[in-house]
Amino acid sequence: MHFEYSRMRRLLAYFNPIARLGNKHYSILLSTTITLLFMISIEIYAHIIAKDPEVVGLPALFIFPPLIIYFSFRDGIRGGIAATIVTVIYYGYIINTGNITPAEKSTQWETAFILGLIYLILAYIIGWLKQTIDIHIEQETDLGRRLQAIVEQLPVGVIITNSSGQVMLVNKQLEDMLHIQIPYGYHILRNNTFSALQPLAKTLKTGKTVTDLEKTVNREGKSLTVKVHTSAIHNKEGKVIAVASIIHDITQQKELEIRKDDFINMASHELRSPLTSMKLYLEVLENLTEQYHDKRVTTTLTSIKDQTERLQDIVNDLLDVSRLHTGKMIIEKEILRIDQLVFQVVEELQVTIQHHAITIVRIQPLTVLADKVRISQVLTNLITNAAKYSPGGTPIEIAVEKKDVYVSVQVTDYGIGIAKDQHKKIFDRLYQVTDSQEKTFPGLGMGLYISKEIIKLHKGTIGVRSTKGSGSTFYFRIPLFS
Template sequence: MATLTATPQQLISANPQIAAFGNPDNFIEPVFPGQILNQYAFLVDISERVHTREMAITNVLATAGIGMWTYGIYSKKFHLCPVASSFLGMKGSSTFGLGVLMQKLVQWNQKHVLDTAKTACRMQQEFEAELHINTANGCYGRWLKITGKLYCSDGLAMKMMGTLTDITAAKQEELRKNDLMAFLNHELRTPLSTIKLYIQNTARVARMENNKSLEDKMLKADQQTVSMTQLINNFLTLSQVQDAKLSLQKSHFDLSELLEDVTTDMMVLYPDRKFKVKEAKEIWVTADYDKLVQVLVNYANNAVKFSPVKSVITLGCQMVSGEAIVTVQDKGRGIKEADQKLLFCRYSRIHHEKTGGAKGYGLGLYLSREIVESHGGAVGVNSEYGKGATFYFKLPVK
């Protein structure tokens, strides 16, 4: 048995093309046993071994209905195994360019997928995204989950490789649930508005007749209808966020007026709290008025939950460095630093030793973040445990 003993300089002298593979100083002497017939045999052997290993992985994944794909950085071609090809409506293994894949994707889905992959490549991380594939029939189309990673050699990007999984059934079920939620939310609004109108009229009559007991009961009932309306708004917004279809109906308005309107409503809903507005200078923004009301009401409700009776809740807005900053400050128990990181996450709720946690679904602050970020803004909180909290959101002023 023999091994390759030629030096890097001898190899390059015999075949100058080998210099294209890199600096000869980085050459590593191969240790494969056996007679080497030419200077590239070890490179071919490595390629064959890698290909064999990839094929074995592909075959194992195929038994689970998972497809494999690769993208050559220099060839600029995708190669899909038979399973992955079938997901795109092709037969057998297939090779094609990026343009063909883009034609397969639903228009609104294209940019998100490309941005996700590019960001992962820059950060040298794995990525995961959902592909919405156009199909000739079926109103939902086909949904695929794609995973991938960029692979490099000697610091040079060589190829991307990953998997494709058909998630159509799960996605269709999710969409059906979201559609049902949106339908119920819309249908509940009309009877709820009628109930609210009757309650307010009854409360007004009770006030005229000096029937304090009935008036108080009607005001409490009215408070519950407002809470239900807020809950419906939150779930409707959630279904829009999940479908990536959160639409904004923008108009030009003064933020200070929005604060005054919300504060007036809060004073009626929570007579056992003191609401006030400060620093409400005239600040004009172009935004979705109703969506920002939803954010501010979520903040105010949160302040009510975690502050004592008769305490003061202060709303304010001001301009700082070209941004409008809206704040809601309470005198409650405050928020621990570890909990602050989770506040705006989906379904997160803070546990308190005395209360065991407030009631709710943990959606208000999460949806507030989604609404504000869809405006190009940001949300946050400043708090010291035991000394209250100030929730805020920032909006660009154009």
């Protein structure tokens, strides 16, 4: 940690050991003692060296004002006043011991009195000034120390440079992270070899706030993933005086994420094999029991098959999420008639969705370049959601239209609707609407996330218009094929 004060401040702090000792008696004692020492030396000089008691007058007049000023400055009001009192007493002593007429004596007393008053005022003003400066410096030093302590305790790396890129402050966390020593005054722009410090250089040049994810290699050769926030510190006039960068090592977090994705990927693959064999056995069983014509057997088998199908869908969704997150989702585009695809999907879904009438309200022949399987998946997801969230068996309406250079597919339901503040969130990964009403709807919240990502891979957009309580319209747009 390097936190430097200006030279002037350090100089002031040097002249002020009392403030650091915090001993008010000491300041009186010291100024009194030093002033007394000066008097004694003047007296010694007068009586022993010069052998003329009259000689003390002039040095006394010239030596004590600077002494008083010094003590006022050094120890504040207290020191100045102590020195003044001692000085005035000494003047009194000189006047009283001198061989002068009573008239002269009274004039000298007057002078001494006026001088004493001036000294007092001087001591007071200087002392007051000094104390004000002291308090100010103390506060600044305290602030600096507090800042230092906070920065040192932070679990992230912190580096602050001045406007020309010289390091003013850097904490241990950053030095440990990068495995280097960054000295005070180190020139970032000239010596920077770490990409973790690139955003800092960027902010130095542009003055703009930067948030970045960087891969960096430290001096030990370890590669790190860091999240960097950099912002400029401005003075009152708006000029950049410093740049601060906060560097967060998220390597472990990233590794965990990768491991989690690997796990989901592996788990869903592992789940697929038993599912495949289960489905095969079910088909065998179906064929074997066909001859009995027992309705109970058929119903039971159908239920098992439906549940297996559901499990299969979940596993497939899990796999898709993992593929999307690792960038392994493959989109195989072909030229296709979206209207025909919509008809096909609706027809298939109407078989399983029995309580809602799915109607196509508007449709026109339109061609797109898209992945047939994936677009059907999105549409299936939107329609099954529409059915799932309209418990009253209200109709579901589909519209396929041309909008500029896009084809727009809309799925409207008259179900429970979605509150406005959740319109964006529902497309997030694994987000599920959680309010008292929706809690009764099962699911892992993967469908809309997968749909959004699939539409994104088609350079399209997906969204929702909805009011709580009066249904929703989900729509997606993908470019028309031309």
